[in-house]
Amino acid sequence: AQKITQTQPGMFVQEKEAVTLDCTYDTSDQSYGLFWYKQPSSGEMIFLIYQGSYDEQNATEGRYSLNFQKARKSANLVISASQLGDSAMYFCAMSSKGAQKLVFGQGTRLTINP
Amino acid sequence: DTGVSQDPRHKITKRGQNVTFRCDPISEHNRLYWYRQTLGQGPEFLTYFQNEAQLEKSRLLSDRFSAERPKGSFSTLEIQRTEQGDSAMYLCASSLDGLGNEKLFFGSGTQLSVL
Numbered sequence: 001a002q003k004i005t006q007t008q009p010g011m012f013v014q015e016k017e018a019v020t021l022d023c024t025y026d027t028s029d030q031s032y033g034l035f036w037y038k039q040p041s042s043g044e045m046i047f048l049i050y051q052g053s054y055d056e057q058n059a060t061e062g063r064y065s066l067n068f069q070k071a072r073k074s075a076n077l078v079i080s081a082s083q084l085g086d087s088a089m090y091f092c093a094m095s096s097k098g099a100q101k102l103v104f105g106q107g108t109r110l111t112i113n114p
Numbered sequence: 115d116t117g118v119s120q121d122p123r124h125k126i127t128k129r130g131q132n133v134t135f136r137c138d139p140i141s142e143h144n145r146l147y148w149y150r151q152t153l154g155q156g157p158e159f160l161t162y163f164q165n166e167a168q169l170e171k172s173r174l175l176s177d178r179f180s181a182e183r184p185k186g187s188f189s190t191l192e193i194q195r196t197e198q199g200d201s202a203m204y205l206c207a208s209s210l211d212g213l214g215n216e217k218l219f220f221g222s223g224t225q226l227s228v229l
Contacts, residue, residue: 037220
């Protein structure tokens with residue numbers, strides 16, 4: 001069975017600082033994908049970034065990057081130059097080829113202070 | 115914008131009543147998913163469709179829950195004889211079948227409160 005663990009219930013960061021949100025995963029599959037989603041108070045899950053298990057380079061999308069350490073089974077999200085609008089819940093998720101669904105962690109609530 | 119849309123955004127009902135939610139996916143997406151999210155938790159998978167076929171259902175989906183996607187476009191999720199434990203956010207997502215590990219696009223959800 002697949003499992004995602006996010007150990008930080010809440011994070012508080014000063015505006016313009018970088019922040020790392022932790023995510024570890026457990027799977028016996030060889031091919032899988034790792035995702036990060038942002039959920040603001042409006043409720044919509046917004047896709048941020050994706051990393052495939054066979055991708056050799058860490059994924060980047062603008063201010064977001066995914067620090068993928070396959071041997072440690074971790075997929076941490078790094079947000080550079082944080083902004084007030086980054087305040088939200090952040091969820092790490094994974095899927096496996098053929099599993100056709102995402103398994104989510106419990107999330108981390110990020111608060112950016114001015 | 116042609117993202118995933120869900121209706122209604124909020125639903126308040128009394129225990130024992132039936133409720134139905136609607137989801138309109140992104141038009142070219144052939145996969146549609148339903149998730150449930152309770153307060154302080156990540157979304158949990160309920161079921162998914164490929165076109166009009168319902169291919170997987172979670173154990174979370176009791177006999178009181180039924181989902182349909184009659185023409186492979188929009189989907190409905192019905193909960194019969196609602197219970198207070200059904201109170202949650204119900205999220206719909208869609209994706210385009212590709213080579214695997216497709217990105218899901220989510221709607222804003224329907225927040226259900228059962229009194």
